[in-house]
Amino acid sequence: MSDPVFCSFNNIPRVFCFLMVTFSIKSYFFWTPFSVVETENNSFVCDKSDDWKIPALEYIEKRNQRRLNKLSRLVLYSAIKCTTPEKRNYVTVLSSRNGEINNALRILQDISNDELVSPQMFVNSVYNMPFAYYSIFFGNNLPSSAIASSESSLGYGFLEAVLNLKRFPGYDVLLTCADFPLENELGVLNDKSCLPYSFSVIISNDNYGDNRISFDYEMLKDGNRRNDVPDAVKFYYSFLKQDKEIFISETSDSRFTWKKQSL
Amino acid sequence: MNEELKKELKEFLIKELSLEDVTVDDIKNDERLFNEGLGLDSIDALELGVAIQKKYGIKLKGKSDKEIKSYFSSIDSLAEFISRNLESNS
Numbered sequence: 001m002s003d004p005v006f007c008s009f010n011n012i013p014r015v016f017c018f019l020m021v022t023f024s025i026k027s028y029f030f031w032t033p034f035s036v037v038e039t040e041n042n043s044f045v046c047d048k049s050d051d052w053k054i055p056a057l058e059y060i061e062k063r064n065q066r067r068l069n070k071l072s073r074l075v076l077y078s079a080i081k082c083t084t085p086e087k088r089n090y091v092t093v094l095s096s097r098n099g100e101i102n103n104a105l106r107i108l109q110d111i112s113n114d115e116l117v118s119p120q121m122f123v124n125s126v127y128n129m130p131f132a133y134y135s136i137f138f139g140n141n142l143p144s145s146a147i148a149s150s151e152s153s154l155g156y157g158f159l160e161a162v163l164n165l166k167r168f169p170g171y172d173v174l175l176t177c178a179d180f181p182l183e184n185e186l187g188v189l190n191d192k193s194c195l196p197y198s199f200s201v202i203i204s205n206d207n208y209g210d211n212r213i214s215f216d217y218e219m220l221k222d223g224n225r226r227n228d229v230p231d232a233v234k235f236y237y238s239f240l241k242q243d244k245e246i247f248i249s250e251t252s253d254s255r256f257t258w259k260k261q262s263l
Numbered sequence: 264m265n266e267e268l269k270k271e272l273k274e275f276l277i278k279e280l281s282l283e284d285v286t287v288d289d290i291k292n293d294e295r296l297f298n299e300g301l302g303l304d305s306i307d308a309l310e311l312g313v314a315i316q317k318k319y320g321i322k323l324k325g326k327s328d329k330e331i332k333s334y335f336s337s338i339d340s341l342a343e344f345i346s347r348n349l350e351s352n353s
Contacts, residue, residue, distance in 0.1 A: 063302070066281040116316055119309040 019217045021162045022261065024208035025201055026172060029081040030236040031055070032197040036229060038237055044229040046195055054196075059085060060137050067120060068133060071100055074178045074198045075130035076137075082200035083174065088138035090174035090202065091164045092131040094146040095157025097230070098194075100125045102183045131176075142171060151193075153177060154231035155249050155256030158203075159217055165205050172204040177232040192228070199232040216257040223250045269342045279314040280307050292338045300337075308335060321348045 033052030037045050054073045057065055059080055068076070075094060083090070103125040110117050123129065128146035135144060143164070149156040154177050161175040178198040181190045203213075228234075231249045239247035239258060247258045273287045276296075280303065294300045297308065312323050312331070321344075323331055334344040 062284050066283055067306070116313045118313055119306060123306070 018219075019159070020214060021166075022212055022214045023162055023165055023203045024206055025211040025213055025240075026204050026206075026208050027082050028199070028201040028236070028240055029078045030197070030199045030232075030240075031078050031081070032195060032233065034195060036233055036237055038234075038242075042238070044234060044237070046229055046233075048195060052196070064137060067124070069100075069103060069124040069129075071096065071178065071180055072124065072130040072133050074180065074196065075176050076134060078178065078198035078200040079131075079134055079174060079176050082176075082202060088134075089140050089142055091142045091168050091171050092134065092140065092144040093157055093161045093164060093173060093175045094128060094131050094144075095153045095160070095175065095177045096127075096146070096148055097150055097153045097179050098182055099127050099146070099148050100129065101186065102180065105184070105186055130178075143168065150251075151225060151231070152249070152251045152254050152256070153179075154235055155217065155251075155254060158215055158256065158258075161203055162215055165203060169205065172202050172206075174200060174202050176200040177230075179230060193230055195229065195233070197230060197233055199236055212261040214257075214259045214261050216255075216259075218255045218257075220250065220253055220255050223252050223255055225251045265342060265346055268346060269338050272338055272341055272345070275314070275318065276301075276311070280310060290338060292342075294337060296335060296337060296341075297332075311335065315345070319345055319349065320352065321345060 032046075034046050034048055039045060054070065055077060057068075057073060057076055057080065060076070065073075075096075079092075103121055107117050107121055107125055126132070127148070128144060131144045131146065134140060145160060145164070147153070147156055147160050157175050157177050161173045164173050165171075176198065177200075179194070180196050181187070181194040235247055235249070235258070238244055245260045249256045269292055270287060273290045276282065276290070277285055277287070282301075285301070290301060297303045303311075308331075315321055316323070323334075326334075334340055
């Protein structure tokens with residue numbers, strides 16, 4: 001465990017935050033339309049194309065799907081695959097870098113053009129809407145939250161999820177990280193790490209097989225970041241699918257470390 | 264009544280309200296659009312009101328709930344309401 005580090009922020013001395021917790025992973029599911037390959041030097045390459053679509057959603061009546069926008073479909077797809085029809089009740093956390101910003105831009109454009117705003121588009125522009133739909137479709141009555149933290153969205157998503165494990169003992173947490181590249185005028189802001197994906201994971205305080213994970217969070221001052229694919233993509237391919245014992249995500253202001261622990 | 268406008272309205276409803284499983288032939292001219300019948304709901308009514316204003320320039324502001332319900336009750340009534348307003352605007 002690292003020692004606390006002191007730093008100065010706007011001339012106010014602060015103690016760097018450090019947190020370490022453990023949890024079990026009960027289930028996970030990842031989807032991206034593209035194939036992703038990890039190279040020998042631990043970077044990732046991805047064969048992107050414009051020709052892709054989100055797979056059909058199961059367990060939701062077709063007529064109930066018509067109001068879902070693309071992000072909601074993406075989130076629900078992996079969330080449904082990660083859970084089972086017998087158990088859909090979870091504390092939920094959505095973490096998305098871009099969230100519903102494509103929708104928000106269209107609303108702002110309508111407003112600036114003095115046009116009426118589509119009520120449906122407005123409803124879907126609310127950041128936590130995907131899990132609101134999940135709650136409605138599956139009768140989930142447990143708390144839900146949604147966060148965004150740029151490149152650190154996976155790490156902060158896990159942080160929110162493990163904090164919810166502590167806040168709501170006895171309940172497992174369904175964390176979904178999902179993103180769409182920015183569209184239209186915002187498209188110029190996409191960096192090369194932008195690709196559509198959806199990753200869901202259920203974490204628990206219970207001991208569950210040998211899937212015990214320790215999770216550390218540290219605030220940093222000058223962290224390094226390599227932008228090849230989103231963290232969730234790396235986390236799935238490098239840490240969950242392979243035998244690697246440790247996964248570190250570092251951005252300019254934070255470091256998140258996941259370690260596999262044998263019981 | 265203008266059959267072409269009715270067909271256009273059916274296509275308009277399907278597109279604007281994302282009625283993916285519905286075809287033009289599935290919507291009967293005198294069928295109720297809301298609740299029973301096509302099964303549209305209050306969010307659809309809001310969306311439809313906005314879409315009609317954008318496409319036809321017809322505002323529903325100032326109309327009573329009762330009037331709006333009668334305009335939106337079926338394709339027949341919607342077509343009558345739109346053609347009447349288009350005529351009075353031209």
